[in-house]
Amino acid sequence: MKFGYIDVVRQLIDTIEEQESEHMEQCVELLCECVLSKHSIYTFGASHAGILSEELFYRAGGLMLFNPIFGRELMLDTSPITHTSHMERLVGYGTELARDQASFQPGDVLIAHSVSGRNPVTIEIAQAARDAGAKVIAITNVSYSQSVTSRHPSGLRLFELADVVLDNHGDVGDASVAIEGMDQKVSPTSTVVGAVMLNSIVAALVQRLIDAGMEHPPVFYSANLDGGNELNQKLIAEYRDCIHYKF
Secondary structure (H helix, E strand, O other), rough: OOOOOHHHHHHHHHHHHOOOHHHHHHHHHHHHHHOOOOOOOEEEOHHHHHHHHHHOOOOOOOOOOOEEOEEEEOOOOOOHHHHHHHHHHHOOOOHHHHHHOOOOOOOOOEEEEOOOOOOOOHHHHHHHHHOOOOEEEEOOOOHHHOOOOOOOOOOOOOHHOOEEEEEOOOOOOOOOEEOOOOOOEEOHHHHHHHHHHHHHHHHHHHHHHHOOOOOOOOOOOOOOOOOOOHHHHHHHOOOHHHHHOOO
């Protein structure tokens, strides 16, 4: 049996390596400057887009400094699940989330993920970051976003608010595999491609920090390895001002 999804993902990874490398390098530069100056990094995505925030957050081999903005009403364990769709379209909700969970400052960086880039919650969080002087990295599907109108009164889409745009180059609608006898494609690609881009950026960022003379970059050691907890606690104490989630 041939699995078409693997071929699609492999081709997309080749595409982002060819077409997004420059933008990924710009992300590394922004994040390196942010870390060295001990500013804050925030991440956000609504519903399935929020999986990338979870991918980056609090895991062995990951950067300690990713502060996720988690809207309880947008999480995938919400019931009824359709409530998440209503909330991501609710004008004003993103502004309140940003006020409650992100003290954006000049020099901070927000990584915001939205495949369509059209819904108010992500637009408002990105706008709050920009208004405060923070930089915005958008992960989106540019062709998809350009094919739809904004649902926000400003008329803006996420890519129009970003300092750096990472295009996931997926299909419009995100699903990628055509099924014989069915109009709707299946198997979305935004999560796996977004995770590849972000983890590639993290690896390059940590190397850049080492090259800049940082002896112990703020990376989580596995708590299941001897000494891991102790090393983590030392780094957490050193970077406490940049870490806004609770332990």
